[in-house]
Amino acid sequence: xxxxxGVLLPRDRDPATFGRRAADFGYDRxxxxxxxxxxAFVTLTRAADVxxxxxxxxxxxxxxxxxxLAQAAATVxxxxxxxxxxxxxxxxxxxxxETIHGEEFDRPVRRLHETAELAGRLLRSDExxxxxxxxxxxxxxxxxxxxxxxxxxxxGAAARRATGRVADGWLPxxxxxxxxxxxxxxxxxxARERGRSPDEITVTPWIPSAVAEDEAAARDAVRGHxxxxxxxxxxxxxxxxxxxxxxxxxxxxxxxRGERDAARERVTDEMVDALGVxxxxxxxxxxxxxxxxxxxxxxxxxxVPTGAEDLLDRTVETLAPNR
Numbered sequence: 001x002x003x004x005x006g007v008l009l010p011r012d013r014d015p016a017t018f019g020r021r022a023a024d025f026g027y028d029r030x031x032x033x034x035x036x037x038x039x040a041f042v043t044l045t046r047a048a049d050v051x052x053x054x055x056x057x058x059x060x061x062x063x064x065x066x067x068x069l070a071q072a073a074a075t076v077x078x079x080x081x082x083x084x085x086x087x088x089x090x091x092x093x094x095x096x097x098e099t100i101h102g103e104e105f106d107r108p109v110r111r112l113h114e115t116a117e118l119a120g121r122l123l124r125s126d127e128x129x130x131x132x133x134x135x136x137x138x139x140x141x142x143x144x145x146x147x148x149x150x151x152x153x154x155x156g157a158a159a160r161r162a163t164g165r166v167a168d169g170w171l172p173x174x175x176x177x178x179x180x181x182x183x184x185x186x187x188x189x190x191a192r193e194r195g196r197s198p199d200e201i202t203v204t205p206w207i208p209s210a211v212a213e214d215e216a217a218a219r220d221a222v223r224g225h226x227x228x229x230x231x232x233x234x235x236x237x238x239x240x241x242x243x244x245x246x247x248x249x250x251x252x253x254x255x256x257r258g259e260r261d262a263a264r265e266r267v268t269d270e271m272v273d274a275l276g277v278x279x280x281x282x283x284x285x286x287x288x289x290x291x292x293x294x295x296x297x298x299x300x301x302x303x304v305p306t307g308a309e310d311l312l313d314r315t316v317e318t319l320a321p322n323r
Contacts (some may be wrong), residue, residue, distance in 0.1 A: 003292040005207075005300035005321065009047075009059065010312055011038070019047035024159040026321030029053035029086070031301050034060070036100055041072040044121030048079035055086035057171055057206070057301050058153045061108075061115040062092065063101040066136050069115065070122035074144045080153050087123070089116050090153030093233045111135045112152055113162035120150040120166060127230045151204060155239040157186050162305045169202035171301070174229055176243045176274040180205060204299040207291060208276035210308050211284045211315040218284070221308035222276040223267040228306075231255020231263050244271055281318045288319050 006029030007022050009015055030052050034040035038160065045055045050209045054076055059069060077085035091097075091112050094105035111249070114133035121129050125143025151169030154160045163170045164187040175183050188198035210221035229236040230251045243250035247268055254263035272278050277287045292300060302319060304312045319321075 003136040003297055003299065005054065005292065005302055006031050006055070007316060008206075008301055008303045009043070010304065010309065011306075012309065013312075015043055015047035016050055019050040019052050022316065023050055023052040024322075025317065026267075026319070027052065027302070027319055028053050028299070029301075031055045031057040031088070033057055035096060041076050041260070044085075044304070045076055045079050048076065048081075048317075051083060053083045053086070055088055056081050057088040057151075058092075059088065060088035060092035060097065060101075061089050061111050062103045062105070066118040066131075067116045067122060067138060067141055070119045070144060073119070073123060074146050074149045077146055077148045084147070084150055086151055086169070087119060088151045088153060088169075090171070091159075091235075093235075095232065105164065107135060109156070109158045109162055112154070112159060113166060116150050116152050116162070117166040119305065120168070123148045123150065123271065146242055149202070151202070154187075155235045159235075160184075160186040161190040163201065164196070164198075165194050167201065171204050171206065172239075173206040174226070174239045174275060175205065176240070176290050177294065179243060180294060181229045184296050192236070202298045203296050204301060205291075205297060206301045206303050207288065208303050208305055208307060209284070209288065209315055210276075210278050210311050211281055211318040212311050213280065215279050215283065218278040218280070218311065219272050221271050221305045221311055222278040223264050224307055225303070225305035226267045226271060226275055227251055227255060227260070230267075231260075231283050240271070240275065242270070243274060247271060277319070281314070284315075285319060285323060 007027045009032045030081045032040045073087040091108040097105045114136045128140045128144040131138045149168035153171040154163045154166040191198045208225045210218040212218040237252045250266045251263045267321045
């Protein structure tokens with residue numbers, strides 16, 4: 001197994017300390033998402049002196065302009081030096097965008113497409129950039145002349161087509177691993193239509209992972225992760241529902257009624273195996289390797305579920321690239 005992979009920074013860990021340990025274990029990149037309470041770019045800068053790549057997985061495309069995203073990415077990339085930075089973008093969810101940021105969750109796929117395209121142009125160009133989009137724009141904005149790639153977290157077919165048109169990488173999350181090849185074909189077809197090679201698009205799935213002495217505890221951790229996402233985001237429900245339609249509906253229904261325990265109980269063992277890695281120190285590494293060895297997978301983001309902090313150290317060490 002030679003596929004490189006990174007790890008998601010837990011919110012309760014010091015970025016530099018955790019990043020240094022991750023680098024020692026062989027992880028190639030420290031990723032961080034963003035919802036509320038902290039800024040992903042500022043937080044990652046605290047690990048800029050660590051010899052490890054950095055990236056957002058993900059920053060949403062509604063709460064910052066493409067220019068703001070580009071300059072933030074360029075700033076972290078400069079601080080990271082040779083290890084570099086990846087700008088991972090996504091739409092987030094209507095609830096997060098409308099309640100936290102007070103923005104209308106309008107035309108999310110178009111917003112993702114245009115933000116990724118414009119941010120990418122601003123990051124790579126050494127000339128002024130003009131862009132007249134339907135949702136975003138720029139006029140005479142100075143290019144930043146960097147090598148920062150832009151990845152998109154795309155689930156539905158329309159968003160995957162946007163990835164094929166404008167993104168350097170794809171960050172699938174909650175797409176069953178045995179469906180990655182078929183899902184990527186939509187990306188690849190669109191890329192070819194644009195005269196792009198699909199080989200230039202880096203496929204980097206999230207892999208929710210937990211390792212415990214008791215396999216049931218590990219499975220419960222991943223179960224909670226899946227229930228949260230299926231229950232709180234329509235796009236995630238649809239992605240999971242492509243393989244598990246009845247279970248996805250039942251999870252979303254229970255979550256919507258505030259029945260969190262019931263939602264978690266509706267995540268089956270089959271779903272855990274199809275969407276994550278859960279096991280003991282003896283079984284989990286082989287499960288991870290089977291995912292990383294898929295031809296479509298170029299890299300990955302190892303994600304220890306929120307709420308499973310007691311399993312964090314064991315999981316990160318057991319599943320480390322240097323194991």
